[in-house]
Amino acid sequence: MYYNNETSSTYHDYQLKINPTLESNSRFFSITPLLNSSVKDELKRYLQLFEIETTFTLDSDIHSVTLFSTSIASFTDYINPNNTFVLLPNDAIITSSFAKKHDIDLFDTVDIQLGDKKIKYQVAYIINDYGLFKDERVFVDQKSILKTLITTLDPSLSNLPEVIYERFTNQLYLSFYDGVDIEQVKTTLETLPGYQNLSISHPFNQQRINQNIQITATFFTIILSIISLTLLVFFYTNLQIISLNRHTQYQNLRTIGFKNKQIYLLFLTEIYISLIIGFVIGFILSYFVIDYGFYFLGSTASYKINLSKAFVVFGIMNLLVFISLGVLLSDKKRETQTSKTAIKIFFVCLIVAILLYTKNVVLIILITVAFLFMFCTLKLPHLFFATRKFKGNILTANLFKMTLMKKTFKAYIVSLFIVFLSVFLLFYANRHMSERIKHYGSFYQFDFYITGITQNFTSIEDELSKRTDLQFSPIVFDTNVTINDHVVMEFVSINPDDISIYYDLNISKDALTLFKENQEPTIILPYAFKALYGLNVLDDVVITTTLGNQTSYIISGFFDKELSNLVISNLNTENKNRNSFMIKSLDDKQVLKTSLLSTFQKRLIVVYDYNSSLSRQLIEMKQIQSYLNLIICFILVSLMLSLANQQTLLYQSLKDNYVKLSVLGLAKDKRRKYLIKESWLIFILTMVFTYGFYLVFLTLISDLYLSFFLYEISYDYHLASLFAFIFITVFYFMIRYFYQKTAIRESFSSHFQNFD
Numbered sequence: 001m002y003y004n005n006e007t008s009s010t011y012h013d014y015q016l017k018i019n020p021t022l023e024s025n026s027r028f029f030s031i032t033p034l035l036n037s038s039v040k041d042e043l044k045r046y047l048q049l050f051e052i053e054t055t056f057t058l059d060s061d062i063h064s065v066t067l068f069s070t071s072i073a074s075f076t077d078y079i080n081p082n083n084t085f086v087l088l089p090n091d092a093i094i095t096s097s098f099a100k101k102h103d104i105d106l107f108d109t110v111d112i113q114l115g116d117k118k119i120k121y122q123v124a125y126i127i128n129d130y131g132l133f134k135d136e137r138v139f140v141d142q143k144s145i146l147k148t149l150i151t152t153l154d155p156s157l158s159n160l161p162e163v164i165y166e167r168f169t170n171q172l173y174l175s176f177y178d179g180v181d182i183e184q185v186k187t188t189l190e191t192l193p194g195y196q197n198l199s200i201s202h203p204f205n206q207q208r209i210n211q212n213i214q215i216t217a218t219f220f221t222i223i224l225s226i227i228s229l230t231l232l233v234f235f236y237t238n239l240q241i242i243s244l245n246r247h248t249q250y251q252n253l254r255t256i257g258f259k260n261k262q263i264y265l266l267f268l269t270e271i272y273i274s275l276i277i278g279f280v281i282g283f284i285l286s287y288f289v290i291d292y293g294f295y296f297l298g299s300t301a302s303y304k305i306n307l308s309k310a311f312v313v314f315g316i317m318n319l320l321v322f323i324s325l326g327v328l329l330s331d332k333k334r335e336t337q338t339s340k341t342a343i344k345i346f347f348v349c350l351i352v353a354i355l356l357y358t359k360n361v362v363l364i365i366l367i368t369v370a371f372l373f374m375f376c377t378l379k380l381p382h383l384f385f386a387t388r389k390f391k392g393n394i395l396t397a398n399l400f401k402m403t404l405m406k407k408t409f410k411a412y413i414v415s416l417f418i419v420f421l422s423v424f425l426l427f428y429a430n431r432h433m434s435e436r437i438k439h440y441g442s443f444y445q446f447d448f449y450i451t452g453i454t455q456n457f458t459s460i461e462d463e464l465s466k467r468t469d470l471q472f473s474p475i476v477f478d479t480n481v482t483i484n485d486h487v488v489m490e491f492v493s494i495n496p497d498d499i500s501i502y503y504d505l506n507i508s509k510d511a512l513t514l515f516k517e518n519q520e521p522t523i524i525l526p527y528a529f530k531a532l533y534g535l536n537v538l539d540d541v542v543i544t545t546t547l548g549n550q551t552s553y554i555i556s557g558f559f560d561k562e563l564s565n566l567v568i569s570n571l572n573t574e575n576k577n578r579n580s581f582m583i584k585s586l587d588d589k590q591v592l593k594t595s596l597l598s599t600f601q602k603r604l605i606v607v608y609d610y611n612s613s614l615s616r617q618l619i620e621m622k623q624i625q626s627y628l629n630l631i632i633c634f635i636l637v638s639l640m641l642s643l644a645n646q647q648t649l650l651y652q653s654l655k656d657n658y659v660k661l662s663v664l665g666l667a668k669d670k671r672r673k674y675l676i677k678e679s680w681l682i683f684i685l686t687m688v689f690t691y692g693f694y695l696v697f698l699t700l701i702s703d704l705y706l707s708f709f710l711y712e713i714s715y716d717y718h719l720a721s722l723f724a725f726i727f728i729t730v731f732y733f734m735i736r737y738f739y740q741k742t743a744i745r746e747s748f749s750s751h752f753q754n755f756d
Helices: 002-011 038-042 072-079 096-102 146-153 182-190 206-255 260-296 307-329 332-356 360-377 384-390 394-404 407-440 457-465 496-502 509-517 527-533 589-603 610-663 668-707 718-755
Strands: 016-019 043-058 061-070 091-095 109-114 117-127 137-141 171-176 199-201 448-451 470-483 486-494 522-526 540-544 550-559 566-570 580-585 606-609
Touching (some): 038 182, 043 146, 043 606, 061 146, 061 589, 091 096, 109 137, 182 199, 206 407, 260 610, 407 668, 457 580, 486 496, 496 580, 509 522, 522 540, 527 668, 589 606, 668 718
Antiparallel strands (some): 016 199, 448 580, 522 566
């Protein structure tokens, strides 16, 4: 929803975007052919932009900036039709983030480089970042700058009539009336003079948005889905403990004449009061957490909870309530039948899982959940081996056996397993996201791109070769190419010998040798393509560019990279013209950046600071992680509160055992030692089982990702496991401490009440 809202607020109702690409040699085009065609009659409105990278000077320092130029009327309509902007010829509007970064106030002046000229602009308005007008962008009215921009890019156009310049643009957004066939319009536009080498497409790439959603959310969704499945069992065990604690009470009611229907209604009333209150509180908290998340991420979206999904959850809870009711109303004679029914349910779930899923790891998760339900219902061997810890103390050994035989204790063990496993998974999720962010930018070993070069490429190469403060590599650079319907953000054709200089990708020697020696178009792909699409070395793969051009490449090898957003091809077999340079600083990066900006951007050649762009991406990833950590904290707190509550319910079931400790003459210190031993045994048994399952889960996690068509790099999670273990240990023994104090105090009090 976050990505979709950002897309909606950025592109409004525009259905097509026309722009030059890095694949073509043009930097701008004219809207005259469009306005003279039949398409004009179907246009509802359009946004004509001219965006160009240039520099501005502030306090003698040179910085890069993006000029955002259109008519004042179009700008007002885009930002907010209710606003009114009144600008003088040398007035500008800047974004709030731009003003904050450079400490610029209203009515300050900045010198903006336009070709060979520096023009002084006064800041007339500072507005919040919105849609396309965000980050380091400055709006100026197109009438005042278009001629300068066009003649800088192409000096041969310096003698055109003034009105002609107003028809030039490098980004054109089109909105059409309802009922217009967009695909037919697109076909018509592609036939217009000068439009054959332009990108004509939807304003945003839905495939790329879906990939962003998948990369950002699917991993966390998988973990939460597993936890949610186990939490259903946790909810059921709570209901079971409540029903078992009420069993004697309801049997007494039945003895004095209450009908099953009356007991049924009494139980449902008690449960549903708690259930509805909890459901409403959970509903409100979910809305608050998600809505705050959008605010935290800087989105204007507001969350609307899907009521149908909420009612599905409520329906599942109802089902578990009725299963618990069956446990409550069953007597000793019916327990065997209940157990048989549970076995049938278990095998039905297993068969359904086999029919619906083909991935073993998914089966394991579903079988585990079914097993936990079965464990809560069936009579299983009661782990008598654990009583060996009480060797030489028959009394406490028998007391622990009595504890093991309690149904509520069995449900409590299942709850502990679920809580422990959930904590391990949540710490794992946090660690994985941290490692993903940490490694994301470590593959890049260069600092700048110089791109947007449409002419004199060789002379620029000669300029760079004379410099001693940088290392460079001529490349073909393109964005948003498609491989097997997978959108790749960066397509780089580079000299094979330069790969190890500008990237740290750990590519095998065999892959590099084939990449270098093969005379046909050859490519190295992220390992995700091998895992998701079954591609192998020497396979052919077709790459589709933004303009729809297709080229077949031979795969020479693979490399592991976070997010799989980079592919590399061999430059020496490319038929396309080189259009960019990759720059690596050999000295002070900031000094080099200033030098490159002052040298090239006066020619409107783009100097792209890759580290700055990477930093913005990392900041967004860290923001998303912080928000997901907030969700993790809410889940952990909820789990701990639920476990503490279940500890109280367990005491209600076992307090008679603790009273017997006093009645049988055990001193207070011995009772405390017994409870400490009991706590340790419960902890060790549950932790061994939980950690064993967690280790199995880690070995299968890659298959689990692939079953959701997601590829993730695996990392070392020992530190996350250690933190999870410490968290579980501290909290478990904290609540057991209070439990122990209650058990000793209550057993002592009850002993003297019985004595009296």
